[in-house]
Amino acid sequence: MALQNHAISSSSSVFLAPSNLGSSRASNVSIAAKEIGVVRCVMTPYEEKTTYKTKVSRNANIAKLQAGYLFPEIARRKAAHMLKYPDAQVISLGIGDTTEPIPDVITSAMAKRSYALSTLEGYSGYGAEQGEKQLRAAITSTFYRDLGIGEEDIFVSDGAKCDISRLQVVFGSDVTMAVQDPSYPAYVDSSVIMGQTGQFQQDIGKYAKIQYMKCTPENGFFPDLSTVARTDIIFFCSPNNPTGSAATREQLTRLVKFAKDNGSIIVYDSAYAMYMSDDNPQSIFEIPGAREVALETSSFSKYAGFTGVRLGWTVVPKELLFADGSPVAKDFNRIVCTCFNGASNIAQAGALACLSPEGLSAMHEVIGFYKENTKIIVDTFSSLGFKVYGGKNAPYVWVHFPGRSSWDVFSEILGKTHVVTTPGSGFGPAGEGFIRVSAFGHRNNILEACKRFKQLYK
Amino acid sequence: MALQNHAISSSSSVFLAPSNLGSSRASNVSIAAKEIGVVRCVMTPYEEKTTYKTKVSRNANIAKLQAGYLFPEIARRKAAHMLKYPDAQVISLGIGDTTEPIPDVITSAMAKRSYALSTLEGYSGYGAEQGEKQLRAAITSTFYRDLGIGEEDIFVSDGAKCDISRLQVVFGSDVTMAVQDPSYPAYVDSSVIMGQTGQFQQDIGKYAKIQYMKCTPENGFFPDLSTVARTDIIFFCSPNNPTGSAATREQLTRLVKFAKDNGSIIVYDSAYAMYMSDDNPQSIFEIPGAREVALETSSFSKYAGFTGVRLGWTVVPKELLFADGSPVAKDFNRIVCTCFNGASNIAQAGALACLSPEGLSAMHEVIGFYKENTKIIVDTFSSLGFKVYGGKNAPYVWVHFPGRSSWDVFSEILGKTHVVTTPGSGFGPAGEGFIRVSAFGHRNNILEACKRFKQLYK
Numbered sequence: 001m002a003l004q005n006h007a008i009s010s011s012s013s014v015f016l017a018p019s020n021l022g023s024s025r026a027s028n029v030s031i032a033a034k035e036i037g038v039v040r041c042v043m044t045p046y047e048e049k050t051t052y053k054t055k056v057s058r059n060a061n062i063a064k065l066q067a068g069y070l071f072p073e074i075a076r077r078k079a080a081h082m083l084k085y086p087d088a089q090v091i092s093l094g095i096g097d098t099t100e101p102i103p104d105v106i107t108s109a110m111a112k113r114s115y116a117l118s119t120l121e122g123y124s125g126y127g128a129e130q131g132e133k134q135l136r137a138a139i140t141s142t143f144y145r146d147l148g149i150g151e152e153d154i155f156v157s158d159g160a161k162c163d164i165s166r167l168q169v170v171f172g173s174d175v176t177m178a179v180q181d182p183s184y185p186a187y188v189d190s191s192v193i194m195g196q197t198g199q200f201q202q203d204i205g206k207y208a209k210i211q212y213m214k215c216t217p218e219n220g221f222f223p224d225l226s227t228v229a230r231t232d233i234i235f236f237c238s239p240n241n242p243t244g245s246a247a248t249r250e251q252l253t254r255l256v257k258f259a260k261d262n263g264s265i266i267v268y269d270s271a272y273a274m275y276m277s278d279d280n281p282q283s284i285f286e287i288p289g290a291r292e293v294a295l296e297t298s299s300f301s302k303y304a305g306f307t308g309v310r311l312g313w314t315v316v317p318k319e320l321l322f323a324d325g326s327p328v329a330k331d332f333n334r335i336v337c338t339c340f341n342g343a344s345n346i347a348q349a350g351a352l353a354c355l356s357p358e359g360l361s362a363m364h365e366v367i368g369f370y371k372e373n374t375k376i377i378v379d380t381f382s383s384l385g386f387k388v389y390g391g392k393n394a395p396y397v398w399v400h401f402p403g404r405s406s407w408d409v410f411s412e413i414l415g416k417t418h419v420v421t422t423p424g425s426g427f428g429p430a431g432e433g434f435i436r437v438s439a440f441g442h443r444n445n446i447l448e449a450c451k452r453f454k455q456l457y458k
Numbered sequence: 459m460a461l462q463n464h465a466i467s468s469s470s471s472v473f474l475a476p477s478n479l480g481s482s483r484a485s486n487v488s489i490a491a492k493e494i495g496v497v498r499c500v501m502t503p504y505e506e507k508t509t510y511k512t513k514v515s516r517n518a519n520i521a522k523l524q525a526g527y528l529f530p531e532i533a534r535r536k537a538a539h540m541l542k543y544p545d546a547q548v549i550s551l552g553i554g555d556t557t558e559p560i561p562d563v564i565t566s567a568m569a570k571r572s573y574a575l576s577t578l579e580g581y582s583g584y585g586a587e588q589g590e591k592q593l594r595a596a597i598t599s600t601f602y603r604d605l606g607i608g609e610e611d612i613f614v615s616d617g618a619k620c621d622i623s624r625l626q627v628v629f630g631s632d633v634t635m636a637v638q639d640p641s642y643p644a645y646v647d648s649s650v651i652m653g654q655t656g657q658f659q660q661d662i663g664k665y666a667k668i669q670y671m672k673c674t675p676e677n678g679f680f681p682d683l684s685t686v687a688r689t690d691i692i693f694f695c696s697p698n699n700p701t702g703s704a705a706t707r708e709q710l711t712r713l714v715k716f717a718k719d720n721g722s723i724i725v726y727d728s729a730y731a732m733y734m735s736d737d738n739p740q741s742i743f744e745i746p747g748a749r750e751v752a753l754e755t756s757s758f759s760k761y762a763g764f765t766g767v768r769l770g771w772t773v774v775p776k777e778l779l780f781a782d783g784s785p786v787a788k789d790f791n792r793i794v795c796t797c798f799n800g801a802s803n804i805a806q807a808g809a810l811a812c813l814s815p816e817g818l819s820a821m822h823e824v825i826g827f828y829k830e831n832t833k834i835i836v837d838t839f840s841s842l843g844f845k846v847y848g849g850k851n852a853p854y855v856w857v858h859f860p861g862r863s864s865w866d867v868f869s870e871i872l873g874k875t876h877v878v879t880t881p882g883s884g885f886g887p888a889g890e891g892f893i894r895v896s897a898f899g900h901r902n903n904i905l906e907a908c909k910r911f912k913q914l915y916k
Contacts, residue, residue, distance in 0.1 A: 051779070052750045055721025056690040058780035059630030062789050069795040072587075097583040107576040110804060114568035117560045117767070125555040125765040125898075129530075158616055158768075158802070165797035169623070169651060172517030173631065189796045193627060232514040263513025292510045307583040308803035309575070310616075321509070322516035331520050337527040338647045339623035344616070344802040345766035346568060440583075 061195045064207070070185045070426040071095040077411075078420050085418065091449045093377075094420035096241070096395065096438040098305040099445075100369060102350075103362030106304055109353030113346050127342045130333065131156025131313070135348050138355040139313055143273075143298070147285040149315055153329065155336055156351075158343045159312040160271050160299040161186050166339060167267060167295070167314070168194045170331050175232035178211035180223065182242055182427030182434075184269065187235040205429035214430045217389060217400070221245035225254060230262040236284075237269035239276055242427045242436040243398045244390015246280045252287045259293040265320065265328070266294035271312075272394045274303050274367055280393065291317035295328065302370075302395065302440075303363045304354045311347040370395045373446045374439035380450040381437075384457045395439040398424070402433055409435050417452035519653045522665070528643045528884040529553040535869075536878050543876065549907045551835075552878035554699070554853065554896040556763040557903075558827060560808075561820030564762055567811030571804050585800045588791065589614025589771070593806050596813040597771055601731075601756070605743040611775050611787065613794055614809070616768040616801045618729050618757040619644050624797060625725060625753070625772070626652045628789050633690035636669035638681065640700055640885030640892075642727065645693040663887035672888045675847060675858070679703035683712060688720040694742075695727035697734055700885045700894040701856045702848015704738045710745050717751040723778065723786070724752035729770075730852045732761050732825055738851065749775035753786065760828075760853065760898075761821045762812045769805040828853045831904045832897035838908040839895075842915045853897040856882070860891055867893050875910035 067073060074094045082090055116122025130136065136154040157163045164186050173195035179187045191197055191210060198208025206212055211231050213223035221243050236255060238247040247255070259266050268284035276282055284294045299312035316329040353359045378391040381399050389398040401409045406423035413421055413435070422438070424431030439446070525531060532552045540548055574580025588594065594612040615621045622644050631653035637645045649655055649668060656666025664670055669689050671681035679701050694713060696705040705713070717724050726742035734740055742752045757770035774787040811817045836849040839857050847856040859867045864881035871879050871893070880896070882889030897904065 051783070052718075052777070053721075053779040053781055053783050054690075054717075054723050054751065055781050056629070056633060056723050058782050058784050059628060059789065060632070061630055062628065062792060065792065068792065072795050095584065099581070099583060101577055101581040102575045104576050107572045110572035110575075111569035114565045114572060114804070114808075117568075117763070118562050118565040119559055123557070123559040123763070125557060125763065126553065127766050159799050161799045162797065165627070169627070170517060170520070171514070172519055173653065174518070175514060186796060193793070193796065195631065259512075260510075263511075265512050265514050293512065305575070305581070305583065308585050308800070310799060310802045319510070321511045323511055323513050324516050325509070325511050326516050331517065334520060334523065334527065335651070337530050338644060338651065339620065341617050341619045341768060342766070344768045344805050346572070346804050347802050350572075 061193055064192050064197065064199055065189060066200050069189060070422070073426075074420060074422060077414065081414055081418070088418040089448070090418045090420065091441065091445045091452075092420045093437050093439070093441060093446075093449055094422045096302065096440055098302060098307050098370075098440050099442055100305060100366055102305045102309070103359070103366065105356065105358045105362055106350050106353045110309075110346050110350040113349035117345070124345055127345055127348070129336045129340060129342045130154070131343060132345070132348050132352070135352045135355075138352055142355050142360070143283060144285060144315065147283060148291055149285055149317060153315050153317050155314045155316065155332065156343050156348060157312045157314060157336075157340070158310040158347070159301060160269060160297045160314075162340075163297045163312060163314045164267070164269075165190045165193075166335050167297075167332070168196075169339060170328070170335050171196075171233060176209060176211070176230075177233040177235065178213055178228060178231040179235045179428070180215045180237065180240065181212035181429060182215065182424060182431030183235065184237055184241045185427060187267075188428070205425065205432075212428060212430070215240070215243060215245065216430055217387065221389070222247055222251045225258045228258075230264065232264060234259060234264050234266045235269070236266055237271070238280070239272040239394035240390070240396075241269075241272065241394065242390075242396055242422065242424065242431065242434075244392070244394040244396040245398075246276055246278060246393035249281050249287070252281055252284060256284070256287045256290050256293055260289060263323070264293065266290075268294050268296040269298070270296055271299045272302060273298065274363070275371060275395055276393045277371070278393055285315070285317070291319040293320070295320055295332075300351055300354055303367060304350070304359075305366065306347070306350070309347050309350055311343055311351040369443075370439050373441060373443065376446055376450055377437050377439055380453055384454065386457075391439075397437040397439065399435045399437060400433060401435060404433060406432055406435060413453075413456070417449070417456050419449045419452060519651050522650050522655065522657055523647060524658050527647060528880070531884070532878060532880060535872065539872055539876070546876040547906070548876045548878065549899065549903045549910075550878045551895050551897070551899060551904075551907055552880045554760065554898055556760060556765050556828075556898050557900055558763060558824055560763045560767070561817070561824065563814065563816045563820055564808050564811045568767075568804050568808040571807035575803075582803055585803055585806070587795045587798060587800045588612070589801060590803070590806050590810075593810045593813075596810055600813045600818070601741060602743060602773065605741060606749055607743055607773055607775060611773050613772045613774065613790065614801050614806060615770045615772060615794075615798070616805070617759060617770040618727060618755045618772075621755045621770060621772045622725070622727075623648045623651075624793050625755075625790070626654075627797060628786070628793050629654075629691060634667060634669070635691040635693065636671055636686060636689040637693045637886070638673045638695065638698065639670035639887060640673065640882060640889035641693065642695055642699045643885060645725075646886070663883065663890075670886060670888070673698070673701060673703065674888055675845065679847070680705055680709045683716045686716075688722065690722060692717060692722050692724045693727070694724055695729075696738070697730040697852035698848070698854075699727075699730065699852065700848075700854050700880065700882065700889065700892075702850070702852040702854040703856075704734055704736060704851035707739050707745070710739055710742060714742070714745045714748050714751055718747060721781070722751065724748075726752050726754040727756070728754055729757045730760060731756065732821070733829060733853055734851045735829070736851055743773070743775070749777040751778070753778055753790075758809055758812055761825060762808070762817075763824065764805070764808070767805050767808055769801055769809040827901075828897050831899060831901065834904055834908055835895050835897055838911055842912065844915075849897070855895040855897065857893045857895060858891060859893060862891060864890055864893055871911075871914070875907070875914050877907045877910060
């Protein structure tokens, strides 16, 4: 019986997960876990019995993926490191996981809604798949006032990452897409999964058929659109994850024009908008004409610590039409009604409280806290002589390690300082040579991590 | 400019939604709403300006869908009816929307978790995409004890409907599927959306390439497998929505053998298992050999009134392998990690409380209440001389109206008794001539609805 090797590899190194030898009881594979799990690898002797396999072909699109999703990969390495150094005080500045407690005004609203579900007058079953009316109205008036967006254009969800995939289901397999390089991995991975791409090209670290729009210090992290071929869909995130760069009004005006000239649809990810310090647009809809070419997705995850609570939204303007004149919103609504059943009513109550005056004030405080963390990290790496980017308009710091493999730097930092970061190449080939340091953490951990960086790189 | 007619039609009648004439301000289309919305239809005069359209082709698979998803369609008709009869006391026995408050033990746990999120020690950010360990363990020991299922096989989600679509993304567009006819519309619709089907064939009410496994009184609502061609995927729901029928151990043994002989994968929907009165299997994994051919999805929606809270799970055994020997669980995990970010932590806390001894006892009480409702509805229609099916092992009553169009009967019942039901043909062509009456409602509403049925059909 041939050994089944289900390798989980990163784009520049191979990390072998324990192989599943097919026997149902003999091996225990910890497939993906954020918590520290014991990975037991029990080898069974060759057995005469043939393992039964169905006749269902594996999805060739999923087979194209080169590795596990980036962040469980980071989690695996962190877990392995912690097994090796059980006494180490590991600090996580890898995945952008919020750490500060949610303000009382928000959690009280969620507790109140929970209790209400036990009463006759307060119980609610299925909610509108698009979300509760009051919340949609509050999102509109808070984020899209005077931008020609109505509450009927708002689709409440369980998060931007989930919406990205639902949007991909709307678009289907026959569209072409462009992403910033580097970018949040969910855009590329969901594109591969939906069959929009060709195979991964190892030598250049790119999937065929995706337009990778390079964003580097040289171009101020805004792509040279004159070098970008037309695609149907353009993913654009600003303030940017992972580079922390924010596009200016002028740049976004050019982007909207580019989309209009090409008949493309921009999927604009504004999940970090409230981290903006500079006077840049916080919504794509601030750009005239954007409603005809763009939709926008956002989230409470990084504003209100809702990474576990799960609440986001997507705005699809009525003016956004497919080539045949049918509204994109109609198809998005169909997907939302068929593939989803609405965000949790309790999370929605929390989101509504987020948008109360007290809630907004509390969110600004938490965001301010993380921004102070960001500044500490920026100052640390700057003082060490590194070229440092981002950090001003987003909770991410993009540190340049010219000429070095980012997975190697990731391993070096983890191994020598017990700090988890994210290797830039995990976000795309133009991320090579960079490390993303996220600024979510208790202040003492941020300070301690920075102390360790100073020791390592002095 | 040609009028854009975005008709939303059911499979046997045409229901015209107000058309969107493309002008951003002039028309207000209520695309889908469970709440009562005012549908404003403002016709703009022909304008000289050409409406801008992107060059992105609409997804041809979504264009294959014949109508909106079934339940928003029902909601639309209910809303139109309520506009017409503003004083009518409309009773909803259409979509299976739970009505009874959630037991205190469960909501207290959710409130407690909400408050904990405001504390340093209680705050949690991103959870494991597969779900919190304690909950996965509780699901395993509650529902899958001694069935060879481990907690690592459990994937916690925001509901079975959402899992169905994620499973379809795992399977991709190149698989064939079989469904019971009639069946829960999400199976067929998600299949169409993923590109697994051909066009809808109006004359027979079926999508090409789907194997519709007829379930009727004549075959005891279990398909004649000798007439079913091989497909990769077989969707099977028991206790069944909409017929209320439950498959016996003998029948499921034959189904598992059929799947094994054909190398197929069974997607087993057990969301109503706790409504079982007869001694039928409550999990497909009670059948020997099932772990090699099946995965199972379920939900707290109809057990704990979690239709709005959102918590379900899917079990993917390690033994379930694609033709190339790769585990289905590995790809499902990849989709869960890439297209999803875990169920809400508060909902998970509620689910854990559901599985405490007190929670289980409380759920049994609520389920018992809905089962009593079901009996009242069964008795009502039986006493009126109708052939009545289901109702014993599920909260749905399947009433036969031989020779009549089910949408006509739906309209007749709504028009004359102000009770919303669901037309059987909405679940598939073999549902024609049947009406599904769901048993979720306050007792007084159930009694009142039955009184009205007696008046109409005496």
